Amino acid sequence: MSVKAFANIWFLIQKDLNIELRQRYILTSILLYVVSTVFIISKILQTVSPMLWNAIFWVVFIFTAVSAMMKSFTQEMSDRSLYYYYLVGPIEIILAKFIYNFFSLMAMGLLLSVSFIIFINNPIDNYFYFFLGVTLGALGIGVIFTLVSSIASSGGNSATLMSVLAIPLVLPVILFNLQITGTALNILQDTAIVNNISLLLAIIGILIGVSLFLFPQIWRT
Amino acid sequence: MKGSWWKILSVVLMLYVIVVGFLMPLKPGIVNVTPQNLNSGEEVTLEVELYNADITEQNKSQIRAWLIRDTTYILQSQRVNVVNDQLLEIDFNLPEHLPTDEEVMAFTLVVDAPDMGSSVLPSGIFVGQSGGNQSLGAEAWSRGGLVNLSVYKGFGIPYRNLLAETLRNTYFHVSLWFAMFILYFVSVIYSIRYLRKREVYFDQVGSSLVEVGTLFGILGLITGAIWAKNTWGTYWTADVKLNMAAISMMIYAAYLVLRISLADADKRAIISSSYNIFAFFIIIPLIFVIPRLTDSLHPGNGGNPGFGGEDMDNTMRMVFYPAILAFTLLGLWMANLMMRYKRIRNKLDEI
Structure with a gap:
């Protein structure tokens, strides 16, 4: 990796951010999606136990992430892709997407946590574990959804493909996240927390490795 | 046919697996014992239900049985009575004390007959006591020994309880x-x-x-x-x-x-x-x-x-x-x- 590669990655991240800020409807629609979903949940379930809180949190997280990530590659028009293809390498593109999607999912996760705390209740006992869970969740889901989004966008019929492909793949990551945030919510004992975190990191590592290998192949189409 | 030897091999192996897998008998095993909860110091008769047992006129009189714990504490049966080829009545003379201070101890039942091998019911018999004496119990339970265990003749897969x-x-x-x-x-x-x-x-x-x-x-x-x-x-x-x-x-x-x-x-x-x-x-x-x-x-x-x-x-x-x-x-x-x-x-x- 040369200095130029880092400059390219930084440039791509800036470009994504610029597009995001220019097309404000995506940001506002996700904001509205999160707030209204949480509001509806709080109205339907008057009292929410920590266990249910944990489960609903991750369900809303996945579905918001699906709709937020869907545009990750579909927004790239084909002629623009061709242009990038000549300018920067595929590894730089996928790394930029990972970083950008990680931060946007992180922002989404924080927004979701805050709205859960405001509208529902606050069962969080250990904030460090909770935000560690959200961060690792954003990382894992970001990696999987980025690759699946690139697969789905080259497949055309992307909205249905995306949810069919992404949700089974994301389950192992979610199962670990449920345990990590479950520990933070005092549902589970923290005996296995180090094990869970290191395994989740290992899975994410494998996923990133496989993505770096696969993306150049997909990108060529 | 030249390149398809592996297809023929797969069919032959599959037939072998089905035939041998289903026909090979299980080794003898203990299905059920009544009663399972005993008290120290009593003389009991256990009704032992066997599976696939091969009790013949020849080995009928040589059946032996033990209650064991970790092969250190062993108690041999007093008498084994053959009711039929799947049902035994075994008499045990339980000592006054158990080799432990606790109120209940689990024992493994072993039944052995020539040519039949030994059948085991792991930790299936519970013996209770009131106010035991560990050293007396250890002494009383250490008199027997597992000797001359027989070997199962023929092919058989192990009998496992539940499975x-x-x-x-x-x-x-x-x-x-x-x-x-x-x-x-x-x-x-x-x-x-x-x-x-x-x-x-x-x-x-x-x-x-x-x-x-x-x-x-x-x-x-x-x-x-x-x-x-x-x-x-x-x-x-x-x-x-x-x-x-x-x-x-x-x-x-x-x-x-x-x-x-x-x-x-x-x-x-x-x-x-x-x-x-x-x-x-x-x-x-x-x-x-x-x-x-x-x-x-x-x-x-x-x-x-x-x-x-x-x-x-x-x-x-x-x-x-x-x-x-x-x-x-x-x-x-x-x-x-x-x-x-x-x-x-x-x-x-x-x-």
């Missing part, structure tokens, strides 16, 4: 999952080769292997469900290993949906190949890592021992290893047929 005859499912359930993994692994190799070389042939082979592998996985789930019904009492339970297996099948079901939903052949090949590689690396932690870390009913996970050691003896291995090979070869043959079908259909589409 009993369902132990034969090892040849099918476990082998199907092994074969599934081998097929998926080979398909990943072909997917990688497709992405490198971009030849339709590799995609046809890879996708056929995934389809057959998924069929094997579903059969593995079904055989596992039948096994669970007979040993755990339910077809499906929220166990971590079962959930992970179901998720893996969902991931591959998504693969099949993906292939149907893409009309363009090149696109379908590239996308499904890359998805296949991704999916394989996700199911490795799902099936092999996560279930080992949490509590699970499934053998080989969460502290449960796998089917090694006493459960899987050499007679079982004689069928189990050929079964894996038979299912793998059969799967490769099925994938081969699928691949040829796809090739013909491709050609027809071109016309």
Whole structure:
């Protein structure tokens, strides 16, 4: 990796951010999606136990992430892709997407946590574990959804493909996240927390490795 | 016929597995004992129900029985009375004290007869006491010894309580999952080769292997469900290993949906190949890592021992290893047929 590669990655991240800020409807629609979903949940379930809180949190997280990530590659028009293809390498593109999607999912996760705390209740006992869970969740889901989004966008019929492909793949990551945030919510004992975190990191590592290998192949189409 | 020796081998092995797997008898075992709860100091008669016991006129008088604990505390029976060839009445003269301070101690019942081998009921007899004396108990329980245990004559697979005859499912359930993994692994190799070389042939082979592998996985789930019904009492339970297996099948079901939903052949090949590689690396932690870390009913996970050691003896291995090979070869043959079908259909589409 040369200095130029880092400059390219930084440039791509800036470009994504610029597009995001220019097309404000995506940001506002996700904001509205999160707030209204949480509001509806709080109205339907008057009292929410920590266990249910944990489960609903991750369900809303996945579905918001699906709709937020869907545009990750579909927004790239084909002629623009061709242009990038000549300018920067595929590894730089996928790394930029990972970083950008990680931060946007992180922002989404924080927004979701805050709205859960405001509208529902606050069962969080250990904030460090909770935000560690959200961060690792954003990382894992970001990696999987980025690759699946690139697969789905080259497949055309992307909205249905995306949810069919992404949700089974994301389950192992979610199962670990449920345990990590479950520990933070005092549902589970923290005996296995180090094990869970290191395994989740290992899975994410494998996923990133496989993505770096696969993306150049997909990108060529 | 020249290149198809492995197809013939798969059929021969499959027949061998079915015939030998189902016909090989179980070794004798203890099904049930009444009463199971005894008190120290009493003279009791245990009614012991045997399975597959081979009690003849010759060995009838030489049946012996013991209550043992860790082979250090051993008590031999007073008398063994043969009611019929599946039912024994065994008299024990229990000592006044147990070799422990606790109120209840679990013992293992061992029944031995010449040519029949020894049958074991692990920790199935509970002896209670009130106000015991450990040293007196240890002395009283140390008089006997397990000597001259006989060896089972002939071929037989071990009798395990709860499992009993369902132990034969090892040849099918476990082998199907092994074969599934081998097929998926080979398909990943072909997917990688497709992405490198971009030849339709590799995609046809890879996708056929995934389809057959998924069929094997579903059969593995079904055989596992039948096994669970007979040993755990339910077809499906929220166990971590079962959930992970179901998720893996969902991931591959998504693969099949993906292939149907893409009309363009090149696109379908590239996308499904890359998805296949991704999916394989996700199911490795799902099936092999996560279930080992949490509590699970499934053998080989969460502290449960796998089917090694006493459960899987050499007679079982004689069928189990050929079964894996038979299912793998059969799967490769099925994938081969699928691949040829796809090739013909491709050609027809071109016309």
